[in-house]
Amino acid sequence: MQTRSKAVLALILVIAAVVAALTIDIPDPEPLRERVAAAGAWGVVAFMAVYVLVTLTPFPASALTIASGLLFGLVTGAVIVLVAATVGSWLGFRLSRWLGRDAVARIGWARVASIDALIGRRGFLSILLIRLVPVFPLVAVNYAAGLSAVREREYVLGTVLGIIPATIGYTALGAYGTSPLSWPFLIAVVAVALIAAVAGFAAKNMRVPAA
Template sequence: MEQTSPSASGPVLRFLRPALMLAFLVAGAVLLRAVPGLRHVLDSTALLRDGVWGRVVFLAGASVWCAFGLPRQVAGFAAGLAYGAVEGTVMITLASTAGCVAGFFWARWGGRQWAQARLGARFARLDAMLSRQPFLSILTLRLLPVGSALLLNLLGGVSGIGVLPFAAATVLGGLPQNVVVVLLGAGVRLDAVWQFVLGGGLFVASGVLGVWLLRRAQVGRIVQDSGQTGQPDA
């Protein structure tokens, strides 16, 4: 029987893995939106308040919901409605972080080799910038008031950063928005002034971190170039 050589199967696997990764994410997101079961679970406060079992159900359902990039605000509002401000914040933070980490590992399995092979030098530069300051890079992107959590999970997975700084930055970066949506679910009224202050604070914090991160990346690149050319540092 004729066997397929590893050299011939390598390109096929590099193409098959990202195709499976994207197909799984798209199919899961469509099904979760179309099938009312999981959304009904998140809306069922009686079930979610049912002791330890209810909290396990919430963590499992909300983690799956966030892993497929569906709106975290839905799960956060349900957490505030079911558990109140403090416990709700803890629950949605645990669930959203677990979902993001699941997306991170899925992207690492399915997309890293493809990104290295197809994007070449462009991906290498992006990977080097993220890997130089992994925690601050992800934290800055998480704090931005706009953007896709799913795309950031995929970016973290295909890059070379470790899962621990990714998870820690996800916890801290998602905390401000988690607090706001849980407070709304718990019935705490946030007027327009507070919403404006919180949104402006997030924007300023992300901007400051972004500028600082860019400066560190530029300094690191200068030092690296100087070391390669044998010139003394300026």
Template sequence: MARWWRPVLLVTLVAAGSAVLLVTGWPTVEGVRATTASAGWAAPVLFTLLFVGFTLVPAPATVMGIAAGVLFGLPVGLATTMTAVAVGSLIGFVLSRTLGREVVAGIGGARIRRLDARLRRGGLWAVAGGRLLPVIPFPVLSYACGLTAIRLRDYLAGSVLGVAPSAVAFVTIGAYGGDPASVPFVAAVAGLVLLTGAALVAGRRRRRRTEPGAAPPVPVG
């Protein structure tokens, strides 16, 4: 029983962060602007710290990406967004690995061993796919990966690669929102439509694979 205090602490921390978010309300672009406006030259740093916090709880991080573009423009906004993504991914992973991995490894089981082996081999691309198609909420994937045997470098690289396309799109929308007929804005919206469509297709295929009584694939040849 002594080893269970760590996962209980992890769940408590996430629940506490979620409760604070519910009490203070969901972030808005105007709210983020008001929070960072008085920070002066340190505004990007303060914004990045706020963004990191939102990556650790079930918050609409897309709002922060758009806010980054509104506040800082495309280059600085994208830099702050990707920095927050990398730092938030790292913190979520380390918390989960430190507080929960030992219990999961102790449970054992053939399925967990197969999953660990698969993630050791191709963890980078598995994480990149999970981040690219937002079927799984950002913090959920961070904590779930920390419970597995995936290598930290593969996890971080996959997170950055997977988030980059949507981050570019959201920051661009924020930066060029005042000119919705501009080429960057239209391209960003089109990219998001493609990503959303791909996520819907991926989610539908996943549900079909997990439905009870689903027919096995028919061999070809």
């Protein structure tokens, strides 16, 4: 499936979520949030550990980002995701550099090689743009960057700044998903839709290879 098709699918899923939220009696998330709060710091640590592990796999981290908003609220949830996603991305970067090109090629060299070419010699700016417009899966960028010449500090900084918009958008979907007529939820839907649309447009122009 091409990345542009995935962007269209993301838009459809967002619309479907809005329709479902408007027509289905959604349970109150407060009891679940209270249980998570009762777990204290251990609940946060456990969630972050799972998130870090997910960033090392092809599983879409956006699902956990939405869950973070549902469980912890917008601000706390977004901070948790930013920290966990950054740590996981850094670990993937370090793992890639340690394993080397041959091992990482097994995850799909056409995809990784295309990111490697985009990163080129611009380091921080390339990582920032790739993260801002999530054309590529998180895990693919992590491993491709580890194989490139980008400096570790530039990679981490570009990742932190680049994932902020999508993190806030998806976390807000989870935080306000039970109030589909609220302004925060509608703004989150628009933000996620724009991210998906821009990603699809960028994928078309960059001729991103199929997954």
